[in-house]
Amino acid sequence: xxxxxxxxxxxxxxxxxxxxxxxxxxxxxxxxxxxxxxxxxxxxxxxxxxxxxxxxxxxxxxxxxxxxxxxxxxxxxxxxxxxxxxxxxxxxxxxxxxxxxxxxxxxxxxxxxxxxxxxxxxxxxxxxxxxxxxxxxxxxxxxxxxxxxxxxxxxxxxxxxxxxxxxxxxxxxxxxxxxxxxxxxxxxxxxxxxxxxxxxxxxxxxxxxxxxxxxxxxxxxxxxxxxxxxxxxxxxxxxxxxxxxxxxxxxxxxxxxxxxxxxxxx
Amino acid sequence: xxxxxxxxxxxxxxxxxxxxxxxxxxxxxxxxxxxxxxxxxxxxxxxxxxxxxxxxxxxxxxxxxxxxxxxxxxxxxxxxxxxxxxxxxxxxxxxxxxxxxxxxxxxxxxxxxxxxxxxxxxxxxxxxxxxxxxxxxxxxxxxxxxxxxxxxxxxxxxxxxxxxxxxxxxxxxxxxxxxxxxxxxxxxxxxxxxxxxxxxxxxxxxxxxxxxxxxxxxxxxxxxxxxxxxxxxxxxxxxxxxxxxxxxxxxxxxxxxxxxxxxxxxxxxxxxxxxxxxxxxxxxxxxxxxxxxxxxxxxxxxxxxxxxxxxxxxxxxxxxxxxxxxxxxxx
Numbered sequence: 001x002x003x004x005x006x007x008x009x010x011x012x013x014x015x016x017x018x019x020x021x022x023x024x025x026x027x028x029x030x031x032x033x034x035x036x037x038x039x040x041x042x043x044x045x046x047x048x049x050x051x052x053x054x055x056x057x058x059x060x061x062x063x064x065x066x067x068x069x070x071x072x073x074x075x076x077x078x079x080x081x082x083x084x085x086x087x088x089x090x091x092x093x094x095x096x097x098x099x100x101x102x103x104x105x106x107x108x109x110x111x112x113x114x115x116x117x118x119x120x121x122x123x124x125x126x127x128x129x130x131x132x133x134x135x136x137x138x139x140x141x142x143x144x145x146x147x148x149x150x151x152x153x154x155x156x157x158x159x160x161x162x163x164x165x166x167x168x169x170x171x172x173x174x175x176x177x178x179x180x181x182x183x184x185x186x187x188x189x190x191x192x193x194x195x196x197x198x199x200x201x202x203x204x205x206x207x208x209x210x211x212x213x214x215x216x217x218x219x220x221x222x223x224x225x226x227x228x229x230x231x232x233x234x235x236x237x238x239x240x241x242x243x244x245x246x247x248x249x250x251x252x253x254x255x256x257x258x259x260x261x262x263x264x265x266x
Numbered sequence: 267x268x269x270x271x272x273x274x275x276x277x278x279x280x281x282x283x284x285x286x287x288x289x290x291x292x293x294x295x296x297x298x299x300x301x302x303x304x305x306x307x308x309x310x311x312x313x314x315x316x317x318x319x320x321x322x323x324x325x326x327x328x329x330x331x332x333x334x335x336x337x338x339x340x341x342x343x344x345x346x347x348x349x350x351x352x353x354x355x356x357x358x359x360x361x362x363x364x365x366x367x368x369x370x371x372x373x374x375x376x377x378x379x380x381x382x383x384x385x386x387x388x389x390x391x392x393x394x395x396x397x398x399x400x401x402x403x404x405x406x407x408x409x410x411x412x413x414x415x416x417x418x419x420x421x422x423x424x425x426x427x428x429x430x431x432x433x434x435x436x437x438x439x440x441x442x443x444x445x446x447x448x449x450x451x452x453x454x455x456x457x458x459x460x461x462x463x464x465x466x467x468x469x470x471x472x473x474x475x476x477x478x479x480x481x482x483x484x485x486x487x488x489x490x491x492x493x494x495x496x497x498x499x500x501x502x503x504x505x506x507x508x509x510x511x512x513x514x515x516x517x518x519x520x521x522x523x524x525x526x527x528x529x530x531x532x533x534x535x536x537x538x539x540x541x542x543x544x545x546x547x548x549x550x551x552x553x554x555x556x557x558x559x560x561x562x563x564x565x566x567x568x569x570x571x572x573x574x575x576x577x578x579x580x581x582x583x584x585x586x587x588x589x590x591x592x593x594x595x596x597x
Contacts, residue, residue: 163359167417169346170324170353171424172376177347181372185363 027244033237041232052234053241062239065223069203070246072134072219076141076202081195083142084149085187091150092157103154110147115207117144122211137212137219141202148201149194156190196254200247274302274460275337275427277323282332284318292318294484295332300462300477305454307463307471310481311507317432319481320464324430325349336428347376352421352459356433358413360405366392366416367401373424391423394453411442418450422457429454431463435470447474468508472496480504499523502595512564513595521595526553526565528591531577536584540564542577556583 033041037049056062087106091099109117121140125132164186168178206221213222224239277300284293293315300306308316321327323334325346334342341349352373360369367388374384392398395415405413414434421429434450435443451474454461465471471478472492479489480503488500499505505513505523512529514522531554540556543563554566554577564585568577577583 161357161359163355163357164361166324166326166346167353167355167359167420168361168372170326170349170351170430171373171420172347172350173372174345174347177376182361 030237030240030244033234034241036234039233041234041237052238055235056238056242059235061223062220062235065218065220066242068134068217069220072138072141073199073203075138076145077195077199079138079142080145080149080198081191084146084194084198085153085191087146088150088153088157088190089183089187092154092160103150106150107147109144113207114144114205115210118208118211121208125212132212132214134217137209140208140212141205142198144205144208145198145201148197149191152194152197153187153190156187160186192254196251199250203243203247273427274458276300276302276335277306277428277460277462278333278335279319279323280333280335282319282322282334283330284315284322284327285330291484293322296481296484296486297332298479298486298489300460302460303458305451305461305463305474305476307465307475307478308481309465309468309471309478309507311466314481315484316464316466316481320430320432320462323428323462324351324353350424350426351428351430352424352426353430354414354417354421354432354434356436358405358410358417358437360413360416360420362405364404365401366397366403366405366408369405369416370419370423372420377424387423388419391419394422395419410438411446414438414446418453422453422459427460429459429461431461433464433466436465436467443470450474472508480507482507497525498593500596505593505595510565510567514592516594523593523595524587524591526567527551527569528587529564529566530586531566531568532584532586534582534584536586538564538585540583540585542579542581542583545577545579552577554583556585 032043032045034052035048035050036042036045037047037051038045090096091103091106096102118140121136121143125136130136165178165182168182169175173181204221205219206225209219209222210225213219218226220239220243224236228236277298279296279298281295281297282293283291283295285291296315296319298306308319310316318327322329323336325341325344329342332342333340336349336351361372364372370388370391371384374387379387388401389398392401395418397412397415397419400408400412400416405416408416414437417434431450435446438446447470463471463474472495475492477489477491478495480487480495482503488495488504490498495504496508499508499511502513502521502523505511510526512524512526514524516522538558540558543555543557545555546553548567549570551567551569554568556564556566558564566585
């Protein structure tokens with residue numbers, strides 16, 4: 001081999017290495033802080049301890065917030081898959097006039113800064129005088145989570161060979177059976193892929209939650225934010241680690257259970 | 267186990283029309299009768315309405331006007347899943363999330379056939395298309411030819427009175443296509459099923475069909491056996507679309523059509539005289555382009571057999587043909 005392709009290869013590796021480092025550096029830093037026993041965030045670390053994890057897991061405030069965040073995220077996951085999946089089917093299949101405009105409309109929560117969405121919902125709930133119930137928070141999260149499911153499902157539907165449904169119909173499947181035997185199994189990976197995003201968007205959601213949570217029912221990101229205003233110790237880093245692990249496990253579990261890439265070219 | 271069709275059905279189309287969005291008619295008053303057990307082809311260029319016609323028989327498209335009959339049953343208003351047909355698609359349209367065996371079993375499952383019988387019939391159908399041992403594969407793991415066999419097995423396992431094929435061999439390469447043509451024809455004969463075959467490939471239609479309907483711009487130009495269509499084309503379109511042809515214009519917009527291989531070359535002083543412009547050796551035959559004195563060109567195909575004079579470019583020749591081989595076309 002000549003020297004030139006080698007130089008090119010080295011540059012290729014260097015660029016990719018830089019990108020991966022850039023993406024993973026915050027996680028590495030958080031890991032270091034979470035395991036460092038000093039009572040303030042400092043570098044270099046002086047040792048390894050699990051005291052911040054202990055503090056996090058023994059705090060009723062953190063635990064309550066984590067539990068609420070998880071519950072909200074799971075409900076948002078289910079709601080956004082149902083709403084986003086059905087919306088995508090209607091938009092792709094319904095022969096609805098102006099379906100392109102409608103698609104843009106349903107995607108629009110992604111274009112707005114979430115903090116505006118949060119403020120708008122806050123004022124709406126105030127006007128309606130409904131207080132700040134948990135379902136109001138769930139609705140706010142769902143609003144920004146649905147576009148993710150909508151987009152991934154539309155992508156699958158876009159490449160969908162409708163002859164497959166016709167083949168089912170001509171060989172004796174009623175429209176309902178065509179849907180459950182063919183359409184649903186084939187769009188499911190798209191719906192679940194969007195669902196994973198929906199879960200993470202809700203679990204990590206801060207700007208909308210900030211406006212919509214009650215003081216005694218705050219989600220984990222809000223609790224972390226409030227905590228950081230007064231304390232900046234390793235508990236924050238430990239909480240971040242737990243959040244990351246939580247998100248990763250949901251992705252892994254969904255991948256294992258559903259097998260996202262088992263039969264559909266995404 | 268007996269895989270033959272329950273009993274092959276006739277198909278009748280009575281003045282069936284279909285247009286989209288008020289535009290020109292995709293299918294314009296098409297009437298045809300397919301006999302039980304017949305291999306019937308709808309042949310024409312893309313956009314001629316052949317696929318729309320097939321899709322109306324299947325029930326994917328509604329008809330604007332006209333009636334469709336299968337056997338003694340008027341199916342015009344019967345939904346797709348109750349028409350009891352088998353169908354093979356150009357894109358195979360297999361269920362990618364199911365195994366080969368599950369794909370083939372689909373129609374039987376929809377018909378609530380007992381499980382033991384499903385297994386037996388799937389096994390027999392896969393044996394018929396030479397895919398025994400592929401039961402647990404996914405469609406994505408098969409070649410195009412194998413996928414099309416699975417699609418065929420899925421369609422025939424229900425023993426349909428009618429089998430519809432929408433350009434089923436169009437996605438295969440030439441060699442595989444010829445082999446599948448042969449196999450499909452054999453299978454159709456064995457099963458005795460009525461088969462409606464859509465294709466734009468005239469050679470394929472000529473080789474496989476009992477009868478052909480040549481379609482153009484939503485209408486049927488001619489229905490006949492392959493020999494009738496080839497030897498006795500009725501219209502310019504049919505003459506031109508099927509094989510090579512010489513058209514000799516006649517007064518009043520009429521024309522006489524003569525196939526290149528029906529013309530005999532001889533000494534000048536025959537029906538038409540000309541000069542050989544080019545000669546292409548095709549193996550079994552040689553194709554000559556003969557320039558007539560008035561500037562027109564004629565194609566002549568001569569079989570390379572026995573003692574024949576050697577002809578070369580520039581030779582003066584006479585062209586003649588039996589009166590029966592000249593076909594008067596409708597204006």
